Amino acid sequence: MIKPVIVPAMVILLFSVSFISIPGMNYAESRQKADTLNWPASFGLGRAATVKEIALLDTDVRPDGKGLPEGAGVSARGKLVYAEKCSGCHGATGVEGPNDQLVVNKTLTDPKAIARHKTIGNYWPYATTVFDYIKRAMPFNQPGSLTDQEVYDLTAFLLHENGLIKPEQVINAKTLPEVVMPAHDLFVPDDRKDGPEVR
């Protein structure tokens, strides 16, 4: 018995809201703003994230080294991990493929081949990205399976193979961000903009 009374009242209310215009705004503006005007400060949806669950997901490493875990790696150990878990896709020395080349191929002479060649030694602007990416996505057929120790060792090995560090150099949270990458200064932010210029 109550329902028939309430339903028409709600219909009237909806209609009246949709036709109210906001003072000082044209119709289009008021239509847009009306969308958020009556929003609460919070919708009360979702829950607080715990420190523990964030830590499980948050493995990213920034150029300043923030996010790098404890531990240290060296090239000699990385060479063994590479041979076992990486060489099948990237080749015995990181230049043979069949998948992405990781190590600068010094034997290339064709300028086009050199230009296409995007290895850690000539095209990666930050050494920290090597750690982040191996840990996150490699090996391709068993992503996320490597220990931090293996990732540090592999990072050291690949940096050494590219001639960027000495063989005995220890790679850790402090030394990795300090590795000078040859490609660092080649990168420029997007220089295109709205308008007629073709860039």
Added chain:
Amino acid sequence: MNNDTEHKSSLPERKISRRALLGGAATAAVVLVQTASGKSFQTGLARAELPLIEDPTKVPGVPPGTLGTRSPFEKPVKAPSDISSRTPLQDLFGTITPSDLHFERNHNGVPAIDPAKYELVIHGMVKKPMVFTLAELKRFPSVSRIAFLECSGNYRGAADGKITPQQICGLTSQSEWTGVKLSTLFREVGIDPKASWFLAEGGDAAVMTRSVPIEKGWEDAIIAYAQNGEAIRPEQGYPVRLFLPGWEGNINVKWLRRLEIADQPFQTRQETSKYTEAIGGGKIRQFSFTIDARSVITYPSFPGKVEKGWIEIRGIAWSGRGKVVRVEVSTDAGKSWFPAALQDPVLDKAHTAFRYLWKWDGQSTEILSRTVDETGYTQPFLKELMAARGGNMGYHFNPVTAWHIQPDGQVLFKAT
């Protein structure tokens, strides 16, 4: 006895077990058949068995079903490689890409994600680090938007001209995306005013990551859970993806699981050694998010053939910087250009259909299209674009493409 009477008379005798009916559900149509006594009952008829009936007005058709089907006469397919799959632009009409024909680019396959276990974590430079379930995301105020999505590596040519629109630039598609505005979630977690970037991370086997300027998050980013009226397809990021209108495909992170708010870009592999392009002078362009204006003629095109007479040249044009304001078509190899008709509504950052009526006289010629967007940018020729980038090709390559119409009506791609 002709085919259709044979079909009718044989059906009532057909005995189909319940198991066969259920087991064949994916390929079978359930048909209501009436016996001589007028009693209706159901029987199963595999779609493959559906005979081509000479006169469909003389045989009852297939009754309503639980899912629509594509006509068995229509077989549009995507063109897959190991890492992507291309939309058959030449087989489509209008501007909405059927969801199952939307292009794909994955960085380690399509993950299977249980929507009941799905969570989006937002943390970093926020007042309240929070977790949202899929059901909660759907309860927030929603927004829908029709817009294109294009991979930045969307150009190919072929020296012999034997290449379809799908192969040239089939890594662009258009959908109506629905979700919650990212700004709504930003408000909910309380973004630190000093924040300038956020990391978007996928829950796929590549754990895909891209850094996004925070302004884009406030401006028009959508945390999308629906595509063309239904849940997003797994290939497009089920159950939730980031959608950044007008920006290169890979930054629209699929299977989105985490957003980390920060005051600098993270310099992930994808935004450093992958989706960047050489621009001459030894420089490499990074964070080139916006898709420049582009058009392509989808009809006529290879491998089609044309006949003398009236041809409606058709295609699509789009820009990541706003609306398409003009498409010009040339039918004399670029000597003269005429405005094509644009199909309303012309939407912001959306595929826009164009058409131009042309009478072909049977002579060899080239037809081309170029578009101008609302910022005044004109789609460049290939040579012009390469010159602007120090002779390089690479990502964000959007040249005018030509179709060479041969005297025998064959249509071949030609670079400009």
